[in-house]
Amino acid sequence: MLSENKYLYNGKELQDEQLGGVNLDHYDYHTRFYDPALGRFTTQDPLADEFSSWTPYHYVHNNPINLVDPTGMAATKYEDEEGNTLLNTNDGSDAVVTVTDDKRQGFDAAVKGTKNTDDVDWNKSMKAYALGFNLSDKQETALSRLNSDWSRKGAINYWKTGKGGMAFGLKEVLSQWTNPELVVHGIAAGVAGFGAVSRSRVYRVYGGDSGPTGRSWTPINPRRVTGFRDKAGLPSGGASGYNNTGRFVVDGIVDNRNIVGSQRAIPLDGNRGGLPEYFIEPGNVMIKRVSGVNPEF
Amino acid sequence: MSKYKGATVNERLYISGRLDDFYMAVEKKNIDEVKKILVEVELKTESINEILKHFKLLD
Numbered sequence: 001m002l003s004e005n006k007y008l009y010n011g012k013e014l015q016d017e018q019l020g021g022v023n024l025d026h027y028d029y030h031t032r033f034y035d036p037a038l039g040r041f042t043t044q045d046p047l048a049d050e051f052s053s054w055t056p057y058h059y060v061h062n063n064p065i066n067l068v069d070p071t072g073m074a075a076t077k078y079e080d081e082e083g084n085t086l087l088n089t090n091d092g093s094d095a096v097v098t099v100t101d102d103k104r105q106g107f108d109a110a111v112k113g114t115k116n117t118d119d120v121d122w123n124k125s126m127k128a129y130a131l132g133f134n135l136s137d138k139q140e141t142a143l144s145r146l147n148s149d150w151s152r153k154g155a156i157n158y159w160k161t162g163k164g165g166m167a168f169g170l171k172e173v174l175s176q177w178t179n180p181e182l183v184v185h186g187i188a189a190g191v192a193g194f195g196a197v198s199r200s201r202v203y204r205v206y207g208g209d210s211g212p213t214g215r216s217w218t219p220i221n222p223r224r225v226t227g228f229r230d231k232a233g234l235p236s237g238g239a240s241g242y243n244n245t246g247r248f249v250v251d252g253i254v255d256n257r258n259i260v261g262s263q264r265a266i267p268l269d270g271n272r273g274g275l276p277e278y279f280i281e282p283g284n285v286m287i288k289r290v291s292g293v294n295p296e297f
Numbered sequence: 298m299s300k301y302k303g304a305t306v307n308e309r310l311y312i313s314g315r316l317d318d319f320y321m322a323v324e325k326k327n328i329d330e331v332k333k334i335l336v337e338v339e340l341k342t343e344s345i346n347e348i349l350k351h352f353k354l355l356d
Contacts, residue, residue: 210303215311233305239343242303261316266306267351268344279311 076123077149078130080104087111091123094143096152097130131160202254202278202285205232205297207247212290213282218265218275222249228297231265231275238269246297252285254278301339306348309338328354 076095078087086099086107099107107130114122128134135143139159143152202217205228222228229236229246237243258280265273301309310316315334322330331354335345349355 206303208303214304214308216305216308233307235303235305239341239347241341242301244303261311263307263316263320267347268306270347273306273351277305277307279307279316 076127078107078126079153087117089123090118091120093120093123093127093135093140094152095127095135095140095156096143096149097127097156098153099130103130131156133160135159199253200256200259200278202252202280204250204252204285205234205244205246205248205293206250207245207296209235209242210244212248212250215279215281217252217254217278217280217285219278220275222297223293225275228275230271231273232277232297233265233268233271233273233275234297236269236271240269247293249291249293249297250285250287251289251291252287254280254285258284299339306335306338306340306344309340310334313338323352323354326354 076089076091076093076097077085078089078097078099080086080099081101107126110122110126110129111117116122124134135156139155143155200219201221202219203222204212204214204217205222206212206214218232222232225231228234229244234244234246235242259278260281261279263277263279265275265277267273300312304312307316310319313334315337319331319334322334328349331349331352332345335348340348346355
């Protein structure tokens with residue numbers, strides 16, 4: 001059986017964290033980075049190692065919240081309690097379903113009894129049989145946005161038991177990233193697609209020719225990024241003709257519905273870009289803090 | 298004063314309403330269209346070439 005504890009995470013600093021007096025619990029993630037499908041590049045990103053779990057850019061969409069992983073070839077994977085694969089089906093779902101021992105006989109019989117294990121309806125029935133509930137379209141969408149079978153299994157376990165929270169995302173990310181800030185964002189990446197995600201913490205570095213109320217924000221805390229100017233692709237007095245001095249940082253919170261789009265920063269003035277960049281209309285960010293930076297970014 | 302003052306490249310594209318067009322052109326490797334859009338957002342040749350190289354659209 002799947003252990004509930006397998007997906008638990010004792011991240012109290014995340015559960016209890018307050019931001020500017022705003023309580024932000026697990027289901028109201030204070031930081032978030034959407035599914036990699038939001039910002040896929042056609043080229044190798046200079047920060048590929050740092051953001052190794054992100055997929056390369058493919059095409060931008062205006063509404064990241066409604067994005068569905070377009071990679072296709074989704075397959076429901078049925079596993080036994082030991083994690084051994086019993087069946088892979090090409091049914092357009094990314095579900096990873098554990099068939100418990102008590103349902104194994106029925107599962108095996110159903111497999112033998114069908115002519116097409118790729119059939120969508122057959123798989124819906126089998127998933128419902130194995131899980132004890134029907135996966136909703138919303139849940140299927142969420143599964144398509146997770147990065148690994150491990151996370152998908154964790155998500156299903158969460159829906160099945162109501163326990164385990166979002167930790168499945170964290171564990172996965174911890175295995176890939178060591179930067180705490182990225183881990184935090186990775187948690188959210190692991191759960192992107194859940195309706196519970198409602199707000200994100202965002203940052204804007206400005207100064208000089210750049211003001212505090214522009215459309216470009218990042219979900220990554222600039223204070224925790226080495227070489228932020230380079231990775232953010234800030235205008236730096238080169239051919240762009242302008243200079244963002246990086247003298248100030250705005251910390252804000254945005255309702256996710258107001259994030260119009262997301263991309264990785266593009267190179268400019270010798271800065272390589274690569275950091276995630278959110279596009280938000282002025283006035284839609286709740287400013288929590290403005291602070292000076294010394295030395296400047 | 299330019300509306301693109303102090304803006305990142307993506308920010309320029311977003312402000313101009315050409316963000317999706319740009320990435321579509323990148324995906325299709327339509328270099329002329331990519332250049333055209335970048336010129337529209339008031340980037341100069343040096344910056345445009347930097348971006349084209351980034352997207353492997355220029356050697």
